Amino acid sequence: MNRAYKFRIYPNKEQENLLSRTFGCCRLLYNVMLSDKKKAYQETGKMLKNTPAMYKKEYPFLKEVDSLALANVQLHLEQAYRNFFRNPSTGFPKFKSKHKSQNSYTTNVVNGNIVLEDGKLKLPKLGRVRIKQHREIPEGYRLKSVTVSREPSGKYYASLLYEYDCGENQAMEGTYEGGSILGIDYAMHGMAVFSDEMEETNPGYLRQAEGKLAREQRRLSHCQKGSSNYRKQKKKVALCHEKVKNQRKDYIHKLSRRIADSYDAVGVEDLDMKAMSRCLHFGKSVMDNSYGMFRDILTYKLEEQGKKLVKVARFYPSSKRCSRCGKVKKELKLSERIYRCECGNVMDRDKNAAVNIREEARRMLTA
DSSP states (O other): OEEEEEEEEEOOHHHHHHHHHHHHHHHHHHHHHHHHHHHHHHHHSSOOOOOGGGGTTTSGGGGGSOHHHHHHHHHHHHHHHHHHHHOGGGOOOOOOOTTTSOEEEEEEOOTTOOEEETTEEEETTTEEEEEEOOSOOOTTOEEEEEEEEEOTTSOEEEEEEEEOOOHHHHHHTTOOSSOOEEEEEEETTTEEEESSSOOOOOOOHHHHHHHHHHHHHHHHHTSOTTSHHHHHHHHHHHHHHHHHHHHHHHHHHHHHHHHHHHOSEEEEEOOOHHHHHTSTTOHHHHHHHTHHHHHHHHHHHHHHTTOEEEEEOTTSOTTTBOTTTOOBOSOOOTTOOEEEOTTSOEEEHHHHHHHHHHHHHHHHHHO
16 A cells, blocks of 8 residues: 655755746646647547657756656646546646646656655755654655645645555455444534544634634735735735644544544445535535545545445435434424434434444444
8 A cells, every 4th residue: 555644845945946947847848748639639630649758859948857757747647638538527637827736746766766864855856855754654664756845835845655565454354343333424513423422523724714814815905916015915825724724634633543543443424525515505614624534534544454434325314214213204304403203212413313324334344
């Protein structure tokens, strides 16, 4: 299996200049290769097989940056084409914008050209750059590639992709026999409700920061675009958004780690979060809720330990079914937050759904 570690790096002025040129060269090469592919297909009806080497004579400055970064541009473009032909709903590959696209590039490990040691990360063309390594890399992990990125706030990060042997985890898969299971039901307020006594409240970090964000964005709108004050204010807005993102990820990682360490399996609803964000004007609340990100992070943490995440069908009547007697109500309004059954069961609607999801996940595991 592969696992990535993201660390912050601190390049000097010369290294920052080279990184900016590398980002620009990768973006230029991607756009030129995509343009040539489109023209060749319109003229001949065949797919053009172009490589970065074909453009170095026309654009000699491409020789100044890492050649492996340019090679990965070709791979990313080909992957975008494959994704489109496999599933056209993903959209045809688009040109990268200088102002909207993410500034990043990927380079691969070849003959020990990338080394992490003594608080420094050695990268091709860039040399040794200072890195904040906040955690140790386990022994036996093999470095495969590094992705260098620059955030809108101006901070630089390096994502190191490692490969490791997962033989022990694979051996654990499929060994579930009556272990502990946690049922999780999505909730608009608080992100999720759990079948066990685990009270967690998502603070809604975006809602908390809305006042400050509005002030900073209002000041940005009063600045002349392209001026020095505009760039400074734009960085302040980016820092506000970055803080919200980091707070949200920190909360999700800590909660998912506690669940993955405490339970043998977890049952969740197979919800389409993107579709939910588009209905009933819940877009901002659903995105700030970050339940989809929580589910993805919990999945890989469970898999690393050989545990299971079970997705219950989205049309399973978890809210309408009584968790005590099993009777299903024909109608249940969204405004009814307390579930009342003829058998005398009275409990919170979301808690009842979480218990039903847990029992359905148990049935699916033992079937």
